[in-house]
Amino acid sequence: MITSVLVANRGEIACRIFRTCQERGIRTVAVYSDADENALHARVADAAVRLPGAAPSETYLRGELIVKAALSAGADAVHPGYGFLSENADFARAVTEAGLVWIGPQPEAIEAMASKTRAKELMGLAPLTEVTEDDLPVLVKAAAGGGGRGMRVVRRLADLDAELAAARAEALSAFGDGEVFVEPYVEGGRHVEVQILADAHGTVWPLGTRDCSLQRRHQKVIEEAPAPGLPRQLTEELHELAVRAARAVDYVGAGTVEFLVADDPVAGAKAHFLEMNTRLQVEHPVTEAVFGIDLVALQIRVAEGATLENDPPRERGHAIEARLYAEDPANDWTPQTGTLHRLTVPDGVRLDTGYTGGDTIGVHYDPMLAKAVAHAPTRAEAIRKLAGALERAAVHGPVTNRNLLVRSLRHPEFATGRMDTGFYDRHLGDLTTPAPDPYAPLAAALADALGRSRFGGWRNLPSQPQVKRYRDETDGTDHEVRYHHTRDGLTAEGVRVVRAAPDLVVLEIDGVRRKFEVSRYGDRVHVGTTTLTALPRFPDPTADQAPGSLLAPMPGTVVRVAEGLTEGAHVEAGQPLLWLEAMKMEHKISAPVTGTLTALHAAPGKQVEVGTLLAVVESKREDSAP
Secondary structure (H helix, E strand, O other), X not given: OOOEEEEOOOHHHHHHHHHHHHHOOOEEEEEEOHHHOOOHHXXXXXXXXXXXXXXXXXXXXXXXXXXXXXXXXXXXXXXXXXOOOOOOHHHHHHHHHOOOEEOOOXXXXXXXXXXXXXXXXXXXXXXXXXXXXHHOOEEEXXXXXXXXXXXXXXXXXXXXXXXXXXXXXXXXXXXXXXXXXXXXXXXXXXXXXXXXXXXXXXXXXXXXEEEEEEEEOOEEEEEXXXXXXXXXXXXXXXXXXXXXXXXXXXXXXXXXXXXXXXXXXXXXXXEEEEEEEOOOOOOHHHHHHHHOOXXXXXXXXXXXXXXXXXXXXXXXXXXXXXXXXXEEHHHOOEEOOEEEOXXXXXXXXXXXXXXXXXXXXXXXXXXXXXXXXXXXXXXXXXXXXXXXXXXXXXXXXXXXXXXXXXXXXXXXXXXXXXXXXXXXHHHHHHHOOOOOOOOHHHHXXXXXXXXXXXXXXXXXXXXXXXEXXXXXXXXXXXXXXXXXXXXXXXXEOOXXXXXXXXXXXXXXXXXXXXXXXXXXXXXEEEEOOEEEEEEOOOOOOOOOOOOOEEEOOOOEEEEEEOOOOOOOOEEOOOOEEEEXXXXXXXXXXXXXXXXXXXXXXXXXXXXXXXXXXXXXXXXXXXXXXX
């Protein structure tokens, strides 16, 4: 009987596993890097052990230290979560050799399936060994791990070598294994997967299907169960293939078999095997919701030797999960850092997170803040429930993809179940088109007037209006708002101020009352879903950077500079100049214009902060007319 579990992971998944353990009376042990000393997962566990010595991005890959931590803390079992060492057979073997229970599949099954190249061979498939123009487009993928790291779509043969190098670097950083492979890229397919759970006595449960087609950078954004619109025959085929894959390696525990479902003009919908993930998936909550189960609890029971019933529970209703990321979708999905001041969602929606108000979002790990999950009798109701909850959620801190999620859920293509993995390639522009609220700056100013002035700024005689300036982070527009303090309270032109308090403003606009919830953190002001920055009334005219300046969009490390790039070189608009690594991903920095590189301040290994000047490209001027 398991009495104490160490989770060899961090953040949201560690907190989620701890929750199940604590509900069942199992003691919990966390491990943490120096960067995570004050992280939520380290705070909520019954005990926590520091993993010393390594760079934060490598800490959770040090299996020998994690095993030592488990033994020193008195744990009798280890749960790997997902990512990091969750699909590392050597780590699983080290855990069991130390006399600990491994809450996951046996090392032999991990070795057979966790490497995507070996998994394809087991299923009678093989990656490409040579790429020609006839094969394009192709997909470069990491052999170990997942989550979109080490993955690249290549459409030009000339780009293959560079993309292979970038994929290897990402895979090595994220999983400790730089092996990659190449396979044909199927355009317009749906990402569909089957959750399986198997015991050590020969029972394998296929727990329905999930659709994970809405992806950015090959990382899932919105997932749901069951996958909508699949013919019954195809669903049964996917279940059979998933069970066959599990039985082929005598699989024990929770796992996921992933497929790409594409329309074939002759055969109709056709499933292409992608891989088997020998671990718990990020999107497991939607399966839990529709089957009414706790997969982590079942993982623990199976690890203790329990026998599953012959048939799995029956599905009920529909569940949808949205991943909330600290990133800017309109700016090439750039990760964001800083303080997360507040994160709440309305009751009735499940929120799995590794953060709470006041926590810092750093640069070392994935930018996912939380997963919001809605369950309802029908798909349409689940969509409406989740979109409404996200719209009303309080997400105060750096820029996030919250508005993108709401718009995605309400997009006609998603609502009718016609989406595929190219959804954001087609619709990102429309989904990120700014939709600023013209009354948000006024609400911020009125709330600030009540919050900062003891007497409300009232004047006995008529005076000039009070003026405040804000920048709307939705579209970068600066706004100047004016209002008056009178003996009857605050007034503003064109609206009636019904109520004004530091945290709530009610305006009557054309006969309709609107409520604006206001929260302020320094110069940052959140008004509903709008984020504003308070500006000085008289801006510094010398504050702007020179035209053509390339500033670091995030804190990170310069991992490489384009080969042969030196000051004085001619560059073309869009040409990659250098690459930053942040949050386990590489981010390309390209020339903004065609011209001359007049300054280069970046070098491999250099640490940079947001706004650091990396390079300057002086725009090419057209020759003067004679």
